[in-house]
Amino acid sequence: MSEAASNTESYTHKPRVAYFSMEIAMENDIPTYSGGLGVLAGDTLRAAADIGVPMVAVTLVSRTGYFRQAIDPQGRQIELADDWEPARYATRLQATVALELEGRQVWVGGWLYVMNSWIGEGVPILLLDTDLPVNDPRDRDITHSLYGNGDAYRIKQEVVLGVGGVAMLQALGFKLMGYHMNEGHSAFLTLALLRRYARPREGLRPGESAYDLPLVRQLCTFTTHTPVEAGHDKFDYDLVRRIYGDLLDLDTVKLLAGEDKLNMTRLALNLSEYVNGVAKRHAEVSRQIFPGYVVHAVTNGVHASTWTSKSFATLYDQHVPGWGHEPELLARADRIPNDLLWAAHRDAKQALLDKVRELAGVSLSADQPILGFARRMTAYKRADLIFTDFERLKRIAAKFPFQIVMAGKAHPNDMAGKQLIETLHRHIRELAQEIPVVFLPDYDMELALHMVSGSDLWLNTPLRPLEASGTSGMKAAFNGVPQLSVLDGWWVEGCLEGVTGWAIGDDSPTANGHDAMALYDKLEQLILPLWYGDRAGWTAVMKGAISRNAAFFNSHRMMRRYATEAYLR
Structure with a gap:
């Protein structure tokens, strides 16, 4: 039995919901969160552990964190490094999966952190990591910085999160009943699922798609968190194809993610059966921003024992x-x-x-x-x-x-x-x-x-x-x-x-x-x-x-x- 299996075997015996989030606030001293989105993700998993909702979470290890803030005498913000060592808090997984980015093979490893509860069994969190000796030096830092600079870096991070996360869950033997995207950063996972469940092209009727869109939609849940336009990732298709060439055929992707640019929110909306905003008012605003979509409202909440003095x-x-x-x-x-x-x-x-x-x-x-x-x-x-x-x-x-x-x-x-x-x-x-x-x-x-x-x-x-x-x-x-x-x-x-x-x-x-x-x-x-x-x-x-x-x-x-x-x- 591999070390990876021994780390995760107690969590793979029953079906779980895979929860994907670019940031998760696991502990105060683990700087894998920048603000409300990550804290909400952490509270989600703490509550799931408490009440026994079977989940497994996927995020990036973000080795250099977000940043530590100092203020100079004039009141200006100074950003300081906030590195952390995953081995202090988590166990390394021996399982690795391979992606192809910019024509290079990139290996993705991971760490297992368990969000424990004094009531329930705990929720496993997989922190994906490309800082492996086998990788090209240009790829080892993909999972270093939370929300790093530039579209090229963000695309790589989001491919690792979405596509790499789906592959890692499969490699570790998790049985999954569905996938929950916490914001659009992980929406590439929908393309990985379409590829996984694609039907052989031989024997397809003229005009019939090889991709099982209804099945993938049934598997996916999407929570949108922002009515601010800048909060929705949009990428040039030429850049996406240069970095992640192993895309589905471009015509299909454009139908799902937008004609002019790849809009990660649109991709998630079109391939999720259940979509929700995080308050009743936010759901109303989201329906105005994205007309034609059914957007439910599940108003956020906070974890009781974590936020009570x-x-x-x-x-x-x-x-x-x-x-x-x-x-x-x-x-x-x-x-x-x-x-x-x-x-x-x-x-x-x-x-x-x-x-x-x-x-x-x-x-x-x-x-x-x-x-x-x-x-x-x-x-x-x-x-x-x-x-x-x-x-x-x-x-x-x-x-x-x-x-x-x-x-x-x-x-x-x-x-x-x-x-x-x-x-x-x-x-x-x-x-x-x-x-x-x-x-x-x-x-x-x-x-x-x-x-x-x-x-x-x-x-x-x-x-x-x-x-x-x-x-x-x-x-x-x-x-x-x-x-x-x-x-x-x-x-x-x-x-x-x-x-x-x-x-x-x-x-x-x-x-x-x-x-x-x-x-x-x-x-x-x-x-x-x-x-x-x-x-x-x-x-x-x-x-x-x-x-x-x-x-x-x-x-x-x-x-x-x-x-x-x-x-x-």
Whole structure:
């Protein structure tokens, strides 16, 4: 028996769903994720392990990670290497599979990481790796960098992920009931399946395709995550054919992926029986972007025990036993005594204050509310919206003092996002005498948990309708932190005004230009007076966030929907 077989044999005895994602957040210290997509993938697999959904995941090893973020004295982002050693966390597979890229044979190996659960058997994750001595030096770095530069590099990565992943699963003997593409990066797997299940051309009737499209469609599920055009990979056919010459016949591919360019999202849409967006509003927007396709809605959720602070987990263990496996039980959180709820929040807030002091050298007050904002730093997220009117902001702070804690990375190629970080630091300096504002560097899962649990109010201010889902506010809800957000993504479903949090403006796209004033009005007239003047009223909203939102917007509910509606259809 090969070492590869011995590593995976306990997972190959029953059919599984193969879950493909370019990034997966397995642990905080494994830098195989850049943001929400990878964290969502990790929460998906954690929930699958908890409730026993039989899955196997495929991703890239991303040896050099994404990047570590530092901030220079002028507030500019500096990207530092974030290498990691797979052997510290995973077991090497002896199985390798071969692809042909740019006319060269490229061998793909892998590593096995198991997403364990204290309840279930765990979910195996295969991390594909081309850094093998047998490979040409030009090919060894294909799986090094998460979202590397240039279309040629991205095509190679996506062929390795999709085509190499299908081949590796077969080589290891996995029995598969279906394939789930988490975003379009892995859509080349559909071409590998079409080739695998192709019918002999001899005996075909004139005009009859050799490819069994209905079978492949039946096997595939596709989740789209972005209504932003830049989020959909599109490649020139000449470049794709130069790199991955072993394509299906070009006419067939163009029918499936687009006439002018190979659109990975179109390819996934056309070869998936079940397609979904990640919130009801996002599904509506996706149907507008891609008319003619049936796009369901499975609203995202977050993993309960991963995103609940220690103080709240202890509180729930005492008052809502079983909440970790059945988060819907948190609907009973309204029975928790107010003083115990507030004490748990004070503990989480103190942990954030300690982290701020450690990372920024700034001492914030436990007696003033903290407004938290942590997102990918890109223009449409509007991290600077709260700073639209300095004088109005100062007047509010003079009546109701508050503090702001922010964090987030900009993609190295997103110049506007990097400029946004620099602008935020200029605002921090300009407001230093009136409002304490802190930007914490190197946002990751550990820092995220501190922020979503230690803040008093969670902010989210994207341009409508560009927020596909957004999950940070769901994480905040597990820690009793209400959200103040634009009505987009999941918040369209989660916002019960004054019960689970508050909305900024209405849900019309025309409201974007009025959001800053609406934000100020809510802070000045409702939210800060409530925090300072009515502790019972504030804890009632905290309980609403837990019992109405955390009880529903969790990955256990999300995975049960995928299992019953997508996998077992």
